[in-house]
Amino acid sequence: MNLITIEGLTVTYGGVTALENVSLDVNAGEIVTIVGPNGSGKTSLLKAIIGAVTPLEGSVRIKQDLKIGYVPQRLSLDPTLPISVGKFMRLTNKVDKKSCAITLRQAGVPELADKQISELSGGQLQRVLLARALLGAPEILILDEATQGLDQPGSADFYRNIEKVRKSTGCAVLMISHDLHVVMSSSDRVICLNGHICCCGTPESVIATPEYQELFGSGAGGALALYRHSHDHAHDHSAENSKAIN
Amino acid sequence: MLDDFMTRAFIAGLGLALVSAPLGCFVVWRRMAYFGDATAHAAMLGVALSLAIQTDVFYGALIFAIIMAWATTQLSGRNYAMDTLLGVFAHSFLAVGLVIVSFLSGVRIDLMAYLFGDILAVSVSDLSIIWMGTLIALGLIAWRWKPLFLSTLNEELSYASGFNPKREQLFLTIALGITVAVSIKVVGVLLITAMLIIPAAAARNLARDPELMVFAAGIISCISVSAGLRSSYIFDTPPGPTIVCVALFIFIVLNLFKTFRRLVR
Numbered sequence: 001m002n003l004i005t006i007e008g009l010t011v012t013y014g015g016v017t018a019l020e021n022v023s024l025d026v027n028a029g030e031i032v033t034i035v036g037p038n039g040s041g042k043t044s045l046l047k048a049i050i051g052a053v054t055p056l057e058g059s060v061r062i063k064q065d066l067k068i069g070y071v072p073q074r075l076s077l078d079p080t081l082p083i084s085v086g087k088f089m090r091l092t093n094k095v096d097k098k099s100c101a102i103t104l105r106q107a108g109v110p111e112l113a114d115k116q117i118s119e120l121s122g123g124q125l126q127r128v129l130l131a132r133a134l135l136g137a138p139e140i141l142i143l144d145e146a147t148q149g150l151d152q153p154g155s156a157d158f159y160r161n162i163e164k165v166r167k168s169t170g171c172a173v174l175m176i177s178h179d180l181h182v183v184m185s186s187s188d189r190v191i192c193l194n195g196h197i198c199c200c201g202t203p204e205s206v207i208a209t210p211e212y213q214e215l216f217g218s219g220a221g222g223a224l225a226l227y228r229h230s231h232d233h234a235h236d237h238s239a240e241n242s243k244a245i246n
Numbered sequence: 247m248l249d250d251f252m253t254r255a256f257i258a259g260l261g262l263a264l265v266s267a268p269l270g271c272f273v274v275w276r277r278m279a280y281f282g283d284a285t286a287h288a289a290m291l292g293v294a295l296s297l298a299i300q301t302d303v304f305y306g307a308l309i310f311a312i313i314m315a316w317a318t319t320q321l322s323g324r325n326y327a328m329d330t331l332l333g334v335f336a337h338s339f340l341a342v343g344l345v346i347v348s349f350l351s352g353v354r355i356d357l358m359a360y361l362f363g364d365i366l367a368v369s370v371s372d373l374s375i376i377w378m379g380t381l382i383a384l385g386l387i388a389w390r391w392k393p394l395f396l397s398t399l400n401e402e403l404s405y406a407s408g409f410n411p412k413r414e415q416l417f418l419t420i421a422l423g424i425t426v427a428v429s430i431k432v433v434g435v436l437l438i439t440a441m442l443i444i445p446a447a448a449a450r451n452l453a454r455d456p457e458l459m460v461f462a463a464g465i466i467s468c469i470s471v472s473a474g475l476r477s478s479y480i481f482d483t484p485p486g487p488t489i490v491c492v493a494l495f496i497f498i499v500l501n502l503f504k505t506f507r508r509l510v511r
Contacts, residue, residue, distance in 0.1 A: 052405040070406030075399065080450045081275045082459055083399075091396060092407045116454060144402065 003028055003066055003140050003172055004049060008058035011044045018044040020196050021058070026140065031166060031173040031186060036193035037215060042176045045193065046144050049174075069138030069171070071129050071146045079118055085128055086113040093135045100135065107131035107161075122149040126158060134165060141165070143175035159186050248373070251366050255475055255485065258368040261380040262425075262432045262441060263467030268387045268460045269425050270446035270467075272418055275398050279443055280329065281315070284336035286426050286438040288314035291343035293360050293430065298350045303360065304375050304427050311423035314339060319415060363434030363486035365475070372431055379428035383421040390417045395456060433486040440490045445470065448497040451504045466496050 004026040011019040019041040026032050036042050047053040048060050050070065077083075089100045097113075104110055107127045112120070120128065126146060133141055141162070147155035163186045166173055191200040198211040206212050248254055273282050289307040296306030318331045326334075344357070359367070368376070387394070397404035397411030404411045429438045445466040446459070453459035474489030481488075 047402070047405075050402060050405040051410075052402060068406050070403055072400050072402050077399065078275050078277055080447065081398070081456065082450065082454045083456055084454065087455065088399075091392070091399075092403075142406070 002026065003063045004174070005061040006045075006049070006058070007061075009045075009048060009055050009060060010057040011041070011048055011053055012056050017195065019048070022193075022197055023058075024191060024197065024200075026172055026174050028139065029166070029170050029172055030188045031162070032175075032189045032191060033187040034174070034176045034191045034193050035178075035216075036198075040194045042193055043144060046142060046174075046176060049142065063139075066140065067136055067138045069133030069136055069141045071133045071141065071143040073144045073146070073148055075117065075125060075129065077117055081118070083117050084113070085115050085117060085120070088117055089113075089128070089132045089135055093132070095135060103131045103135045104128070107134070123154050126150060130158075130161070134169075137169070138171050140172040140174060143173070143177075145176050145178060147177070162186065248370050251368075252475065252479065254368050254370065254373060255365045256472065258365060258373055258376050258432050259471035259475060259489065260468060261373075261376045262429050263445075263471045264464055265380040265383045265425050265428065266441045267445060267449075267464035267467050269383065269418075269422055270442035270463055271449070271456070271460050272387075272394065272398065273422070273442050274446045274450075279439060280332055281318070282422065282426070282442050283439040284318070284332035285311045285315050285422060286429075286435045287336040288339035289426050289430060290357075290360065290435055291339040291346075292427075293435075294343035294347045294357075298347065302371075302375065303430065304372075304379070307430050308379075308423055308427035310339065311426040312420055315419040315423055316416070319412075319419060359434075360430055361434050361436050362484065363430065363432050363437065365432045365485045365489075368431055376428045376432070379424045383424040383428075386417055386421045386424075390414055394418060433489060437486050437490050440493065441467065441470075444490065444493040444497050448493070448500050451500040466493065470496065 002025045004024075006022060006024050009019055009022040010017065022041075022045065024032075034042050034045065044053060048055055049062070050068070085104070086097065086100055089103070090097075093100075101110070101113055104113055107130060109124055109127045109131070112124060112128060117125070117128075126149075129146065130143075143162075147158050150158060162173055162175075165171065185203055187203055189200060190203050190206040192198040192206055192209075192212050192215065194215060198215065199206055199209040201209075248257075273279060289311040292306030292308070292310030293303045294306075295310075296303045314335055318328060318335060321331055347357070393404065393407075393409035394414045394417065396407060396409060397414045401411045404414070425442070426438055429441060433441055445463040448466050449459045449462035452462045470489050470493035474492040475485055477483065477492065478485040478488040
């Protein structure tokens with residue numbers, strides 16, 4: 001069953017076309033990744049889905065009462081804004097402190113509930129943002145370049161976490177990413193965007209297309225291999241990672 | 247009781263203190279300091295026009311503060327940055343206001359009273375307007391608190407939760423317009439931003455929670471108003487600026503205290 005159905009979507013900003021005739025749907029339980037160069041309309045597509053931009057043409061249909069867990073690119077709070085992690089988590093989710101603590105523990109940051117958001121490191125904040133999105137038991141997770149500012153082992157770790165979440169909750173995932181290497185193999189479907197949909201399909205088939213090679217250079221063909229390579233050494237990285245967090 | 251001008255000044259000041267606390271926190275959190283300032287400047291055109299047609303300056307100021315705030319929100323991001331638009335509108339509204347007044351023969355106006363406020367001249371009918379505005383603005387903020395706060399944290403997050411941040415900003419803008427309008431007689435156009443920002447910034451040192459910060463800002467504002475009025479009476483200084491000086495004093499003390507505590511730890 002389709003959670004999101006987009007048909008012939010065209011988005012313009014003051015006469016400049018950001019997206020043209022984009023059609024796509026997201027089914028329950030699948031991981032869909034959108035890749036594309038800067039200015040290719042990735043963010044506009046997500047904005048159209050959450051209703052932050054009005055399409056010029058086409059339609060975005062969302063399943064009725066769809067529970068969306070949104071993970072923003074970053075949270076640039078003014079340092080004068082005091083708010084604790086626990087309070088932030090419960091702002092849009094009507095849950096008690098206990099389930100909030102459990103979700104934080106599952107996200108690997110059990111000790112943060114009473115900390116101020118402004119005191120978190122980049123990696124901690126990313127985990128908290130994901131935990132907040134998961135707290136509402138979403139049917140779909142939407143991530144806008146959620147690993148920006150994390151190093152490669154950090155983001156590989158983040159995406160493994162996403163896969164784990166999908167496995168345990170069965171929620172669909174729609175994400176934008178720059179990290180071609182790390183993101184590709186955890187996706188069921190990759191959509192290569194450049195104002196329009198250049199190509200889409202399984203990670204392997206997308207990488208093989210000439211459109212993809214043209215956009216990301218011929219070197220990108222090795223992206224999957226590179227990912228698998230770093231995946232082999234994941235135990236080292238996660239050890240470094242947890243050290244960095246503590 | 248309301249016969250005494252000091253009592254009236256005190257009650258007017260308390261109204262301003264209460265409304266400026268939550269608004270000031272949002273202005274600080276959203277980095278809108280210049281926005282508050284520009285809205286206040288633009289309100290002077292409203293003041294000038296109200297004086298010309300002999301109605302209460304509150305209404306003119308309110309209308310122009312809201313027009314100004316609404317126009318800049320709508321227009322920003324198209325051809326000019328918000329900052330540039332605010333600069334253009336704020337000061338030209340002020341200038342146009344002054345020019346219009348000069349054309350009106352037979353109208354003798356002391357615009358200085360509106361630039362710096364004249365809290366000791368507040369009448370009983372002024373009091374009712376100030377408190378009505380205060381309660382409406384506070385009600386608006388209390389009603390929209392959660393979505394407003396969410397859209398302050400992150401716009402996309404707010405959209406994804408089903409709240410349109412542009413709509414929330416409109417509510418904030420209206421509340422800010424009301425605040426500016428009720429503040430004009432109390433502290434004047436030039437000092438409104440100070441009453442919004444200084445107590446909120448000082449309160450940041452005391453609170454680890456948004457609601458507590460609003461509460462602390464309210465207390466600091468109330469102390470500033472009452473101590474400021476009292477000192478202005480004793481030292482025979484202008485009340486509006488004296489109130490702001492007390493707020494500044496509290497801001498400095500709290501920051502020194504925080505720095506000191508950090509050094510000791």
